[in-house]
Amino acid sequence: MSLLNALATEAQPQVIASGGLKRRRHVLDLDDFSQHEILEVLESAEGMSEVLHRDIKKVPALRGRVVVTLFYEASTRTRMSFEEAGKILSADVINMSASGSSAEKGESLLNTGLTIQAMGVDTIVIRHPHSGAPYLLAQHLDKVGIINAGDGIHAHPTQALLDLYTVKEKLGRLEGLKVVIVGDVLHSRVARSNIWGFAKMGAQVVLCGPSTLLPLDILRPSGVPANDEPLASVQVETNLDQALEGADVVMALRLQAERQNGGFLPSMREYIRRWQVTEARLGRSNPTVMIMHPGPLNEGIEISSTLAHGGRSVIERQVTNGVAIRMALLYHLSAGGGA
Amino acid sequence: MADRQIMNDQDIRRALARVAHEILERNRGAEDLIVVGIHTRGVHLAQRLASNLTEFEGSEVPVADLDINLYRDDVKARMSPRIRPTRIPVDIQGKKVVLVDDVLFTGRTVRAAMDALNDFGRPQQIQLAILLDRGHRELPIRADYVGQNVPTSPDEVVQVKLVETDGIDEVAIVRVEE
């Protein structure tokens, strides 16, 4: 295949028609999901969730389909979640990790993708440390559906969908809620996808953290943002108490130790003092405020242990819902696109 | 579009009453019975049937909802129906299940429903109650209780409307123009 043709392909668009979920080929980010589509996913996830709670967690829906998880970043939880989701639906799930594979021998991402496609796979679930990696595959692979399981600091759409589902499940709605995301927003793909998701569903998103860990252009916007840019409606607040006032949902993000080494923070101690989410600081939040975390937890850093395991926390529920959401996406993508 | 009404609301009411009596007669009462409706309209019919059974027999007959989309064998690419939750409130192990659906056509939906039920337990028996049997079976499946038998041609569309979903009770045959 001519490389130039590869670049010039009017490559398969994300959504073939505005037919919503059943016409979608890839799940790369939530930026191209309509509100209607998001609701469709949440609804299907409810049905899938019921299957998860049966004695026999198996339905034949994806029998004969092949799903490959291609993870260039170590991850146990997310990979397991996708694997379980696929297997419950009776798909054959094959796990590929970068280490010990051809990737180490220098095979390019694109060639790996083309090879996998040539094996007749239906869906590739990819996690990669570079933002945009799933887009490279989506542009050049025309026979598989791509699900983004996290690319660099860009997006983690399945996480955002499960977060939306968890909130809707507990609070019954999404519109008008005040959702506060606390922590290292700058480096968080979870935050980015959640901004898209919650903003599209009519919630008010507030970002809170140290200035060095908030995106500069959101802190000091210059110029007029595009109309459809949910980033434009997001508020930013460096003072945690102000941010938590009236909050319905508080999402704490994982703070990596490298941030201190990278000079973004003077010390963990200062971060904990100013931004750790604890019961005490929820005084002015909504009494039914729910606590979320994408995991894995750094207990005692971004969130106190008591809060993480207490009654307000839905962290475990998020994990369960993650499987249901991923089942819903695998089901709809396998039926709707690809081969 | 030439519509042909097959059943009106009174026909449906009478058919469901008669079917309920047949079920009780065949099973000698309502013991160990559970009525399972197949999404979507089968669920509403099952509710009505169960309340008939409860009224006639005097004891509560449990009702369950079954979504069979995850068990279908005829899902084409590009057709992914919505998944609704399956709710089976009692153990079906050893019970007599009466599956309920609105129309019996190829039989594939019923086959999928039986597969689904298997994942919940091993019933003593599975019986099938149908509002309308339109023929053209592709599998060796037959209904135990039938509201009405109506021969149709395969290109005809049978439209079932129920108060719970469509505002009126009616069964009609609709010929769709090419």
Add this chain to the structure above:
Amino acid sequence: MLGLTSDTILIKGPRIIDPGRGVDEVGDILVRNGAILASGQISFDDIPEGCRVVEAAGKVASSGFIDIHCHLREPGYEYKETIAAGTRAAARGGFTSICCMPNTDPPIDNSAMVEFILQRARDEGIVRVFPIGCVTKGRKGKELSEMEELAVAGVVAFSDDGDPVEDPNLMRLALTYSSDLGLPITNHCQDRSLSRDGVMAEGRVATRLGLPGIPSAVEEAMMARDVALAELTSGRIHLAHLSTAGSVPLVKQARERGIPVTAEVCPHHLTITDEWVLGGQSARTVAGGTFAYDTLTKVYPPLRGQRDVDALVQGLADGTIDCIATDHAPHELISKLVTYQDAPSGISVLETALGSALQLVHGGHMTLNALVERMTVGPARVLGDSFDHLSTLAPGSTADIVIFDPDLEWVVDPNEFQSMGKNTPLQGATLKGQVIATMVQGRFVYEDGAVV
């Protein structure tokens, strides 16, 4: 391949734009023996018999364009471009003189390498090639190269382009040492401790795409340094590929204070922004975001925002920026079929430069006259007086001429490029303005859509 020709050619009826002499009139140009015999209103009697007539009514004729910043990749990267292919691309783009950067392998840091370039250009090049020599040995940024040897061998400037001269003291010494050679030092301004792992302009688009950003300060901090060093040493500094709004006032103030600083800007920084990284900005159809992370947009300095584009356009229009340079950076396409982080930086520019630059004229930001000046007289002035003869149509000067149609619309198809580098984000875009013919020393090297 550049030889004298005794052909006599009459270029008939174009609008002749010769900014150096203040000429902008419809007329004819008569060429013989590789030189311009006459230009302007030529009387019928002065036209010799048997001369070849090239109809150019409705077109524009000017001195062939001069590109003071391009990458020919030879030696060492012949799979990206060769001197042969690069000069053919230059001809198609209307450039009759190009200056090639020394970031080859081996780099051009000694006279043998300079001679290699010149020999290859003589053997296979079809336009004039002027090598630029390294500032430091091996481009390592540690020791000064043998600048005098390089100057004698024929380099027209010094640069470590691809890399900055990071050590301020070394830059000071370079400026001082080269000051009596009369050649400029072109600096690729990039403060690496600020740019870190950045791959595109810092800003809204980078945040949305989750790509590490390169703030404007990365370039401006080093530019300010270089201006100060130029003032200190009286050396000649030329600032390469300006891309930020803040760089324009820096250059302007330096000028006002009498410091000899010159500056260039690339066509892409005058016309497209970081929004293009989101994909789908050219004629390709888009439904949804699949085309995001288009590595064809990856370039250093990065594409920036509209504010920056506007300031650079203004700076070029008012003369603060001396000239347009292409920074033609061809890459083999397969190297771009990777993630944005992994992709090499660079755009293949020679063949789209005019079409892009003319957007400024069509948009009313500057006159055609001024644009031609920035592509001929401007670059010549940066290089020095000895280049004046290559940027004028005065009778007696060498016949390096470009004939172009500023209104001809065409769709960019990299498959048609003469350059081996097909890497351009403008693929599929419609440009207005294209070269019709290019003449070097009295001989057409490009006409009728083909290299001669």
